Amino acid sequence: MIDETVKEQALIRLRKIEGQIKGIQRMVEEEKYCIDIVNQITAVKRALEQVALMVMKRHVESCVSEAIKAGNSTAKIDELIETIDRFVR
Amino acid sequence: MIDETVKEQALIRLRKIEGQIKGIQRMVEEEKYCIDIVNQITAVKRALEQVALMVMKRHVESCVSEAIKAGNSTAKIDELIETIDRFVR
């Protein structure tokens, strides 16, 4: 489960990302140069990936770790790898 | 340059993405299951990629095409490929 530190940091980043999405909307409305719009989308994609990695790390530290200690981690590890698989593509 | 159709479609998608980002913020605030948060981030990443591809397509149809017809497309094609390079990684 997400702890207070990850929660706070993730929320700060997600609010920044929300601002960036609004910025991209303005760029589209004002018909800015296409390449600049795509580059800005790339920046947001990276920022989102960083949030996902932060949450994934916390997940390994908490849920996956507990399942491993309890000796029943098969389903948790399968789920983690499937999530990384979807995330990568 | 972005035309009216792409502009409208991109804005519809970007507003939906803004809503999804807010949804992820709520998921983090309510300490939802980490895997569900990551999967939702993956969904937004895909949605952003679709907007980028839409804008990139329009860019090839307009700016790149005009440069090719004018016989001076070297810089435009370099810029396009560098943008795809950043976008891919």
Next chain:
Amino acid sequence: MIDETVKEQALIRLRKIEGQIKGIQRMVEEEKYCIDIVNQITAVKRALEQVALMVMKRHVESCVSEAIKAGNSTAKIDELIETIDRFVR
């Protein structure tokens, strides 16, 4: 550490990938259609990602799990997340 099953399956896939790389070399030599070459590269990229996920899963099941049970998993989890980060981009 890699076990026999993962080792065998990864090697089967890596040999297939080697064949696909040779196939792409032939496509380039024979000046096949560019789009077909790129699509074939995309297929190999996916195949490589599957091998990486297979190895990563085994890593979580073995090294990361042992570190968690031993109560000193911080470095192992950091390393895992950094590896996923490089892999994603």
Next chain:
Amino acid sequence: MIDETVKEQALIRLRKIEGQIKGIQRMVEEEKYCIDIVNQITAVKRALEQVALMVMKRHVESCVSEAIKAGNSTAKIDELIETIDRFVR
């Protein structure tokens, strides 16, 4: 269509990639550290992406450019964007 320069450079890179794939096979056979194997796969993935971008660039400079000059580029541009879409995910 691929020209001699791109052909030569792509082949040099693809032969290096073939060597890297064989290197990964050896790493798996010798049961090297999982993280090192995954990082090596990431390196090959990047190298493959560079070849794809090189071929894609040439494609825009030749086939797509010719179609644009001939005034019938719709199908070519659709095909290009679909290829980038598959390549990105």
